[in-house]
Amino acid sequence: MNSYSHHWALTPYNLGMCAEWTPENRRTHYMTLCKPDDRIYFAGEHMSYIGCWMAGAFEASRAAVQALHTRALSNVAYGERSLPRRNPAFSGMKTGAS
Ligand SMILES: Cc1cc2nc3c(=O)[nH]c(=O)nc-3n(C[C@H](O)[C@H](O)[C@H](O)COP(=O)(O)OP(=O)(O)OC[C@H]3O[C@@H](n4cnc5c(N)ncnc54)[C@H](O)[C@@H]3O)c2cc1C
Numbered sequence: 001m002n003s004y005s006h007h008w009a010l011t012p013y014n015l016g017m018c019a020e021w022t023p024e025n026r027r028t029h030y031m032t033l034c035k036p037d038d039r040i041y042f043a044g045e046h047m048s049y050i051g052c053w054m055a056g057a058f059e060a061s062r063a064a065v066q067a068l069h070t071r072a073l074s075n076v077a078y079g080e081r082s083l084p085r086r087n088p089a090f091s092g093m094k095t096g097a098s
Contacts, residue, residue: 019046034063041068 008014021030034047043064048056 018052021051036064036067 008017033042036042041064043057043061045051045053045056045060047060047063050056050059
């Protein structure tokens with residue numbers, strides 16, 4: 001059996017292992033980071049309270065997917081005619097509406 005060992009801190013351009021939040025930054029910037037920027041949703045351990053762990057990455061990813069899902073459902077509920085206005089990605093797409 002072969003094995004491989006690597007000191008990750010010696011990897012070029014690696015600036016650290018994970019995000020470090022100060023209590024002040026949590027108060028002032030955390031909620032802003034958690035909000036999507038229009039159609040761009042962020043996820044990662046840095047967006048959780050379980051920083052530096054895979055569990056934090058899972059939790060933040062789940063929250064982002066859940067928010068996307070809720071948004072997609074609200075677009076459907078709004079009706080097909082509103083799709084191009086609410087989401088430019090749908091403009092020009094045939095919706096099947098008569
Ligand atoms: C040495 C080490 C040991 C660890 N051990 C553990 C452990 O035992 N248990 C544990 O729970 N956690 C551990 N962690 C932490 C865990 O690995 C991270 O918390 C987790 O991987 C973070 O997931 P993430 O999705 O937020 O980010 P990442 O896993 O870093 O994923 C980000 C991805 O984005 C990609 N990317 C970056 N820039 C771009 C770009 N411009 N375009 C496209 N893709 C891009 C990267 O290549 C990467 O694949 C360890 C971390 C390190 C460094």
